Every structure is written in structure tokens, then in C-alpha cells.
Amino acid sequence: MPAERWPGNRSHVDALTPCAKSNIIQFEFDRRGSFSGARRAQRIKFDSTSSIHTSEAFHVGHAMFCNIARCDSVRVKFVLRAFHTRDRFSHSLGKNALPIRTPLEAAAGGLRSSGLSDPSFRQQSPNRSTVRAQSNMRGDDGTADGGVVHKFTNRLSKEQSPYLLQHARNPVDWFPWGQEAFSKALAEDKPIFLSGCSNFSSPVAASSVQKSVVKRLCHVMEVESFENEQVANLMNEWFVNIKVDREERPDVDKVYMTYVQATQGGGGWPMSVFLTPDLKPIVGGTYFAPEDKYGRPGFKTVLKRVKEVWATKKDALREAGDQVVQQLAEATSASSTSQDLPEGIAQQAVQLCANQLTKGFDSKLGGFGLPPKFPRPVEIAVMLQRYKRLDQSGKETAANKALDMALSSLRCMARGGVHDHVGGGFHRYSVDEYWHVPHFEKMLYDQGQLVNVYLDAFVIWKETQYALVARDILDYLRREMTHADGGIFSAEDADSAEFEGAARKKEGAFYVWTNQEIEEVLGEERAAVFATHYYVKPDGNCDLSRMSDPHNEFVGKNVLIERKSFAETAAKVGHSVEDLAEIIGQCREELYAFRQRRPSPQLDDKVIVAWNGLAISAFSRASRILGLEPQGLQYHFPVTGCNPKEYLHAAEKAAAFIRAKLYDEKAKRLCRSYRQRPSVAPGFLDDYSFLINGLLDLYEAGGDTQWLSWALELQTAQDDQFLDKVGGGYYSTAEGDSSILFRVKEDYDGAEPSGNSVAALNLLRLSSLLSGDMSEQFHRTAEHLMSVFEAKVREVAMAIPLMCCAFDSFAGPSKRQIVIAGVKHAPDTDALVTAAHSAYDPDKIILQIDETDAVDQEFWKVHNPMALAMARRSREGKALAYVCQNFTCLAPVSDPQSLEQLLRSPPAAAKVTNFKPGSTVK
Template identity: 35%
Template sequence: MANALAHETSPYLQQHAGNPVDWLPWGPEALGRAAAEDKPLLVSIGYSACHWCHVMERESFEDPATAAVMNAHFVCVKVDREERPDVDAIAMEYVQGATGHGGWPLNVFLTPGQVPFHGGTYFPPEERQGMPSWVQVLEAVAEAWSTQADEIRAGGDRLAERLSGGARLRSSGHAFDPAALDDATAALRPLYDAVNGGWGPAPKFPAAPTIEYLLRRGETGPAVHTLKCMAGGGINDQVGGGFARYSVDATWTVPHFEKMLYDNALLARAYLHAWQATGDADLRRVCEETLDWALREMRASDGGFFSALDADSEGVEGRFYVWTVAELREVLGPDADEGIRWLGATDGGNFTDPHHPPAPGDPGLNVLEDRGPRPDDETRARIRAALHERRAQRVRPGLDDKRLTAWNALMISALADAGAVLGRPDYREAARATAMFVLDTLRTPEGRLLRTYNQGTAKLAAYLEDHAFLLEAFITLHEATFEARWLHEAIALGVTLLARFQDAEHGGFFSTADDHEQLLARRKDLEDQPIPAGGSAAAFGLLRLGALTGDHRFVAAAEGQLALLQDIAPRYPGAFGHLLQALEFHSRPTLEVAIVGPEADRAPLVAAVRHGLRGDIVLSGGDGVEDHGVPLLAGRGLVGGRAAAYVCRGFACERPVTEPEELTALLGAPHGSA
């Protein structure tokens, strides 16, 4: 018999609908039952593509005896961390503080008043490697609650304050010294892996915000080296495109195979910008392969993008992606020797699933890499096509088909930016369609933004990151298309950010709106993890919006966020890449560029702006006849009947120019170029 999760639209929650655990979704029913029965809440948090979440479900949540213990002593709540980042953030900070580490599955015990008092991540079904069994944990917590409930409840107010994230942070009050950006760049160097790229030891996560920051600073060496190392490794699907969430080793060889929409949106844009900075054709190729994968495999018919592909298929991690040498020989035929050398496959293999170790004599399994001698373009294409065709016959990994506003916004930005820079109208059209999907589907009739959509239902109040990423997306889409409606939508979002999320007293932005449901704490989440922090995206987007509109309200609100972190971010640059980009943007004089004229006539001028990586520019354009309410276009007309470019600083403009060479001279060298 199904539990209450059967009525949910989250694929992760639906995965648990058949468990014998009496799961409830987070909400009034669960909180009310805990209060009425004076039982602790057992809040178990994960996401559909999480391998260890599946393991714990199979081992414990599907077991009737274990479920009986859970049901007897707790109100059991399942949370999709992607739908409820607010609940996840409080639980994660508690567990990291209590145990020194975090991750998913995340299992936390709360009082009926939502105060956490015990928690951890994965627990095995029996004692193992120093870890207690899940049932031992359940019984110990139940015993503690029955004998020490009053002591457990004590101190809840102090804990709530501690779990408020950056809400207690205050500005130092002094002006920002741009030299701190040099310090941030220097602080990254000791952590850099000069051999394999990336920062820190294994496991390695793509650090798109850090890479983007370095590209803006002109530090193309480590940024490009990291991108190339990732592109050649198994973390990049050499057959179908798209990046996995992280690699378990230092060399980017063996991934944890789940593919997340947000990683691929962020990385596609990083590869695009690296190509702009260097002209390296391989970087452009990876950008396009990543976006083409997303359009092919992650896009719904309604224009929205799905959230993730699972790491597992047929219950085995990576089965969809790995190959034996014998299978490669069978599939590739006369291209086999060349293909096997190129893709680095060996009889011994490079991958072993710890849950399904090979039997003696089993052939080795290989994650394919692009590190060997490359065949010519025609042969490479033939090899990829043959492998793709064979792989399509396998059982595919599970798809998390919910559409999240924030992650769709990241993909809008990537597609719009790449469409404009690469001259790919198909990318621009896809960005438009996704933007329309969000506006038409993920808003209430009153215009309030919602978080998630699936199975015909949009729900849950949107968070700061949803608004902030969408603000950045609409600005990027306006710059890519010159359509006024996207700037007007961006302005509306900017007003909402100031009205509902800004901390007008202390600066910065809360992660939830002012009328969000009351949780233990109203947080300010500050760090990129690895998706950019909502406050950093809000600051960067509002700075760009202020430059496009001349409205200082937006700039002042962004400066409040920057002031909170301007001392911290340069000391910990790996956690604040997006915020550092905003500081870099704000520390330079911004060029406001308006290009007017018929589309074909203005194209050479537009191309001059988009040549090279120019992070200090905001761009708008029009026909030179009507400004359509776009401030940068007001009073800007053709010059002698010709398309013209106006380069402005603080809306004070230079003499308009009509030749691309003149415009390039006014703009100066792209500051991100090598």
C-alpha cells in the first residue's frame, strides 16, 4: 500500500511512495502530527539521482522491520532537497556542525518545534566500519527523547540563531579595495592541481564559478587547463556529451555518474567564455556538445528542462556508461584499434562498482576518456555514432523530470549567451522557449514565481536563487536578442528582490521571501555549493540591471550584499567564485553599449562587441526608431542613415561610431583575453 508520497510530483518522493515507512512530505500535516503526538520528526533528505540515497532505501526503508521502528517512534518526513533547499540548508548546517561532514542522504531528527538534535548521512543496515546500524540510531534517539525531551528542547533559540547561515553577518563598513581581488587569485594557487587541473584532492567537483572568475581576471592558464582536463576525462561523457556531477579521483577519470542540469548549464557557459578568451576550438566544441546533449536528452516538449539523470541503471551505478574492450571491438569493427587507443580502454578496465565487484575472470569495465591519440574528425564522428547507437539499446538511467525555475534559468543564460556569441539561432530560440515556459507555467495568477513543476502542477514558493538566476537569465536573453520584454521582466524581478528578499537593515538577501512559511531560521546562504549562491547571483544581476537602466536602487541593494562578503570572499575564493565575479564587475568602470539600426546593418557592430571575453560591458540594441522603454536606447538614433554604436559610462556617451574598427578602439582590448 502506498504512503502519502504517492500524491507528490517529485520523482524522488515518488520513489519512496511504496516504502512501508509512513512517509509524509514536509508540511503542515507532518508538523501538526509531531506536535499532537509529541513525537520527534525524522527528516530524511535526498534527491532522485543520489546513488547512496538509493542504497539506503534498498537496505533500510524497504525493510518492514526497520520501517516498523521508524513508524513507532517518529513522524517520518521525506524531503527532496532540490524542491526544498530551505529545509535542506538548515539540516545540512546542523549535521556538518555536529559531525564535521555532510552529504546525502541526510537524516536528521527534529523536535516538534523543528529544532534538530541528532543527525548524520548514510547509515548501514548493520554495524559496519565503525558506523552504528540505522536501527541502533533509531532506538538510541527514541530512548533519548523518552527520557530527556526537556533537555533536548532546551537551547532551541540559541541553535536557531546559529543555523541562520549568514543572517548574523554584518558589514565591516569600509570601502572595498580592488587589490583584494589579487589576493583572491593568489589564494587559489596553492590549492591548484597543476597536473590534473582543478582545486584540492579527490573527489573533484567542477568549479565553474571559480573558473569564470579566473577568466574575468585574465588568468586563463589554470582556468583553461582545468577545462581541458575535465573535457578529456570520464567526467565528460565522451559518447553522448554532458558532464557528471563529480569525479571520485583526482584525474577526472571515473565519475559519480549522475548528470545534473545545473552543472551542464554552468560548464557550457564556462567553456564558451574560455573559447572567447583563447579562440581554442576544442573549448567551443565542448560547449556545443554539452548544450546539444541538454537539448536532446534533458528538454521537455513544453520547453522546460528536466533536472537530472540518475547515476544508476538496473540498480547498478554507471552500467549505462561503461564498456569492455570486447564490446568496443564488436561495435567499432575496423575502427576498433584506433578507437580503443583514443578512448583509453584496457582489458583490466578503470572502473569497479564497489557494490557489484567483478567475479574472477570478468572482463574489465572502462569509463571512456579522450586522452589517447585522436583519430581524424571523420573517424571520431563515426566512432561516437556507433557507440551512441549501441548504448541507446541499454536500459537508460532514471530521469528526474521535474522542472526547477532556478536550474532552467541557468540553462536560459547558457543558451542565450552561446546563441549570441556562436551565431546559433537554435540556441537563442531554445532560450526564448524556456523563458516563456517559466513565465507561463511557473507563476501564480498574481505573478508570484514558483519553484517546481511536474505532472501538470506548479507549486512551492520560489526562493532567492530562483529569482536571482532568472534575473541574470532575462538580462542575458535581452543582450542576446535585444528584445525589450526580457529587460522589462528583469526589472520586475529586480523590484521583487528588493521588496521581498532584501535585508534593508543589515544588507544582503535572505534565501526565502518575507512571507515564506516560518522555519526554524530565516537564512542567508552565502557560499557557492557548487551552484552559485543566491545572494551572489542577486548582487551580480542587480549590478548589471543597474547599468542597463540607470536605476541606482538596484546597485545600492547589490552593494549591500557585496559589503557583507568583501572581506571574506577573497580569503576563501573557492567558495565565493560568483561573488568575486560581481566584485570584479563592480570594481571596473562599466561600459554601457547601445547599438541601433536594422538587424542586418548593425550585425558587424554587434560582432565587434562579442569578439573576445568582455566582462565589463552591458549591451542593448534596437532599430534606432523606437526605444521600447529601454533606457539605454532613449534618444539613440541612426547616424547619417547608418547603424551606430553608442559607448557610454554612467549614461554619458562617447561620440557614436558606425564602423566596427572604431567601436573596437573605443571598447579597448577584451580584459579577459590571454
């Protein structure tokens, strides 16, 4: 029975009691459960100095953060953030959290005396109708619609970022982050106003009802303040103004958002921080309304007060800023004096993480935790690895439970509205528990990761539906998101115009359907079949949950969701399953053609290295794993049914694009992104580690040692720039950039995995692929890295699932090395490589060695001569596969079925302490 509609998920604060320490607020609140409607009270302590990132937070306070009925009425006079106990935390500050005062507090005797003590300084909320009306009056390039002639142009007009270009015609004299702005501030002794956001919403979203409030507030603040000439004049006279795209400069965003979180008790975007000319923070917040209202200072008041305090107490502000930076640097530091992991923690990591996730598992609808529901692939990955370990131990019941949580989540996501059934790919997240109504944005980092977990599910369970979902995503990326030269674009927006010439854009307008539209496109008979399968209703179908459409934005609209299996629909409409699949596929294709005539959502055509690394991994693995599909499998739109080798070609083109356009061969350095030209921003840890992972998968799938060689080159560059050689682990930013006040070692595996987690897995793989001193060094670096984060595993393993997988791989059976000796891309070699991908095994690596290829010979002669010697023993030119583990190699096999059988057998048990990396192949 669908839940009744209601105006919002109301929250009532019953008691508010400050604790003895001023930086701790303790309160009780009641919350209606999202499933039963029952009320339950929770007591939560919130440390306002903790740096918290949450993908599934429950917020109490002003309606900007939660759906307390309508946003146009002020229901609550304070802003608090309450996090459900299962939320994810990055714990950037963790136990080192300090009661940090802002420099403005220190200089002006506290925020109260400065007039900025009101909670609204930390976050204000505009009227919701203002958000929707103002934020959508834009063209695809971010400029105002209607042919308006702009009389202002600032320095951002020379930038590449769509977000920065959106502000290029503001009357504000914006500077990009860089030396020109810094020099001007120092020369004129002016404070800096730093504003940061991005054209697309953050991987960390705030609440179910907001549906990209982050992005909207960035646009609203632009319209209300940055396009306001009076406000702009104040900004230009009193400050040097800098705009930052947080996707281009995640390093800048991380530093100052950590500051905002630590001093204001929470964060968000737009990020608004005032700095000294030498970039030390003065005070920060998020959204500010232009005028004072509800007893809260507006942006003009804030500008004036910061200017006045700077004029009278700049020395105190500078001194306090230095202290804050020192405190934050100490609080965010992570290091380990020991290079060895404590006994037992590596073996326990995946179990700890899986146990914590299991407590939040939705056994009815899949996924972990309460809405909004994010398809967080690292959660699926850790549950699959837990399944594998339990299965290897003979604990079949527990193994099947872990597997069922992963597979049921993948099934529910694929059937839900979070999946674009017409065009392929996945939207950002679902606002309700049914995976039904999404925030409609599509991000590349989601697509690549999701492909890999669907491929793993197919390999484990042999159910073709998982393979078809992987194809669906990859075909979407090739069709809609790929640069002509091979790079893969970043994102598609959630909003678009309902029709050409519309005054504003609407959430999901491109993707939702009326029943009448479907009937007009498909005809009555086929429309009835389609409606039965996808829950299409004349009055709209966004009624499954009270969270689906709390503000009645989608009345009369349908978001496609499969509430019946094909077999159930076929029985109801009187067709065979095969005929129904054909009909539904034709319907989707026709609806896709119709949809293409609608105004399209904005495309963010930046090519970001890190996200392309995730996609390269997905395309590479798919090129082999999808070769295992059963013969005669039928494909229906939006799946193309292409030869899987085309996916390998897509991976190679993306890698070649990055190497040609974003890599300095001489300096051995990556740039962060490309849009018409390489960005000024350098590559960060994520760019290196994600790309290395993609290149390793590309090598294993295609056997071309140029990619493995480049991965090694990038690993060396990553170590040179980011590795803490004394304390262990990798900083997110390179050494030597004086504009970055402190360096952080990121640990949180969220919408994007942590660069440290991916780096740990890369190091373990490289250690097993190679031999000699380099192999030993990679292994030691991996262990030292993991020792930095072992406390996090003990405290909050569910925040770092992929790091837990790395711990487990370190502790588990030694890597199985599958050495395939044969002529590259010959049919018999290809068949063995595909068979080598047939088993789900996180402890497996694949080496391809072609004894007829001089480049191969030279590479392996240097990096693993024993593997090369084995390859040279191939008989009569026939391709052979050797499975080696624990200093032992089984007899070689030449047929794919025999190799698949060998890989299905349990791996030999071996402790990592008895395993010398890189020397197993004999």
C-alpha cells in the same frame, strides 16, 4: 607510466589527542600523495561546530568516507573527517561557531548517558557489497523491479518529486513537509522523524572512491529500514515521519543539515533528524544501520531511545531545542551596519582568490586541488577575470599565467572521461587526477555553467575547440534533456542496468565500453583507429591512477579519454587530421546509436527554475558568440552544427516555459520546480537570481525587452522577499514561512554559485543598463550586499570566487555600454549584436533599441531616456553601434569589424566612485 593498481588510498591515524576544548579534535595522519606515492604528515585542527561544505575532502575514518581498502572489513573504530587545507568552506558558522550540544545531550545528561555517544550515531557504514546490491534493485520510477505488487501506499504517492515517489510504497507512513504533518505531530504530541536526501547526489561529494555513496546510502537506508515492516511499525507508532527532497526544499535541508554539522562534527546524506512537534531539533545524524553492530546503536535502538527521552523529558528537550535554534541563528547570521565597502578590498578580491587557487593548481593535468576533481566553473571564471585585469594593467606574464591555468583546465576536462565523448555533456566529477573515471551522473547546473566558461575561452583565445565543446553540451541538452514545451530537465543518474532484466544497476553501465563491443559496432579497422585515439584497451583502461578503480569495478571496461591530440593520432594511424575527425565523428555516432539500445539511466525530469536560469544564460550567449566561428568549420557528432540562432530559440522557450508554468503573474512569485504540475515549494533566492541572470543574457542576445522587463519585475520581487534591508545581503528563503526556524545568507560558490554572488552581479548590470533612481538604488544595494561578505573575501576568498568577481566588477573600470540602434533581427543589427559579443569583457553590457518598436520606445523612455535619444539619431535607417564609457561615447560605427576593433581596445580607466551608474549614455 600508469600508476599501479592498489586497493585504496590508505590513511593511517598516527595520533589522536583531544584538545583542552572538548569540541576540538587534533590529530596527525599520514597520507600517500596521489601523484608520487610519497607519504606526508599533516596536523589538522577540526572544529566540530563549524559548518563545512567541501567538494574535495579527504576523509579519515570508516570506509564509508574513504577508500581504506575494502568496506567489508572494519579497519577503523571511529569516524573523523579531515579536510585538506585547500578545501572549500561555506563557513556558515565561521568565527561565530559555538560549542553546541544537542537537546538530547542537554535533556539526558549528554550523549553518553543517553547511550548515543558512539561516533556511529553520527555516521555508520554498511558493507559495500550490500550498498551496491540493495541500492540498484530499482526501476526507473524508484519502485522495485520485477512486477512486485506493493501492499503499502502512503501520502508521498501524490507528490511530484521522483525521490519522494520512490518512497511512496514504503510501509512507513510518510508525510511530505507541510502543515498536515505538523498538525498531526502537535495534536498527538509526537516527535517528528525527518529524513532528507534526493534521487541524485549532492553538489558536495564526499570522496573519490565513494562514487555517489550519498545516493546509495539513501537507498540502502530505505531498503534496510524504511521497507522493513518491523522498523516501519515502530516509526509509525512513535513518530510522525516526514520525507524531504533536498532539491525541492533546499531551505529545509539547509536548516537541519547545519544543525547536524554543528552538533555532530560533520554532515552528509541521508539526513536523519528527530524534531519536537514544533520542529525544533532533538538529535540528528545521517545513515543508521537497522540493528546494533560493532558496538554501535542501530536505527531501532535510536528510535526507542529518542521515544523514551521524549516521554520522560520533553519539556527539557523543548527548552534545549529553543536554545540550539537561537545559537544556530546567531552563528549563521551575517550583516553589515555599513553600506560602504572598506577601501581597497574590492580591488584585491580577485587577486586574493586567484592566489589561493594557484597554490592548488595541477600544472600537469589541470584543475585545482586533489582528486576527486570537480569541474567547478566559478574557479575558471575568476581566473579569466584575473587574466583580464592583469592584461589591462600591462602585466602580460602574470596575465598569461592566469589564462593558462584556466585554459589548460578546460582542455584537460574536455579530453577526459568526465566528458561524455559519445553523447555530449559532462559527468559530475572525476574520481582520479586525470579527469578520467567519473561519477557518471549528469547535472544541469554543471552543463549551463561549463558552456559559459568554454564560450569565454573561445572568445579570448579564438580556438575553435572551446566553441565545439560548448556546442557539444548544448546539443546534448536539446537532444536528451528538454521538455516538449521548452523547460530543461534536472539530471541523469549514474547507474543503469547492464542489460534488460538485470537484477541490479551498476555505476556507469550505460557509458563504459568493452574493446569487443567497439570492434563489433565499428569493425576491426575503424575500431583500431578509435581505440588509438580514445585509449581503448582489451583489458580495460581504468588503470591510469590508483584512484581510478580501487575496487576493480571496471575491469575489462573502457572509459573514453583522449590521451593524444588529433594531430598525434592522425600521424600514428596515417590519416590527415580532417579525415581522422570525420572517421571519429562517424564512429561516435554509430556507438551512440548502439548505446541507445542499452537500458537508460534514470532521468530526473523535474524542471528547476534556478538550474534553468543557468541554462538560459548559456543558450543565450552561445547564440551570439558561436556566430563568431570561422567560416567552413566542420562539425562532427555529437555536435550538430546547427545555426546558433537555434540556441536563442531554446533559451526563449525555456524562459517562456518558466513564465507560463512556474510564475504567478499576479502575486509576482516563482515556484521552485515543475514535474507534471508546479511544485508546492516556493521559489528560493537561487531561483530568482539565477533566472534574472539568464534573462539579462537573453535580452542582450535577442534584444526583446519583455525579458529585461521581467528581469526587473523579478528583481523587485527578490528584494521584497529576500533582501535584508537593514543588514544587507539576501536570505536564501523568503520571509514569513514559520516552518523554517532561521534564515541563512548563503555565500559559498560551489557546484552551484551562491545566490548572493549572482545577485551582486545582477545588480551591477541592472544599475548600468538603467538610469535614474532605480539605477542608484541597485548600485547601493549591491555595495551593501558585498559589505556583508567582505570579511569572507579576506579570510577565504577561494570559497566565494564569483563573489570576488562581483567585487572586482564593482571596483574595476566603469561598465562599457554598447548601445545598438537598429531594427530588431535585421541583418545589419544582428551583425552588430554578434560583434558586440566578440570581446571578453566582464565590464560590458549591451543595449538593443529599436526605434520602430513601440514597446522598446516605451520601455527605454521610462528606464533610460538618454539611450533612447541616442538611438533616435541613427542615420538613414542604418543600424549603428555606440560604445560609451565614463561619461563619453565614441563616434558610432555601422560595420561589425569596426565595432570589434573598438572593443579590443583597452577600456578607459575609471574608479567606481567617479562613475554615476546608468548615466553614461549621452
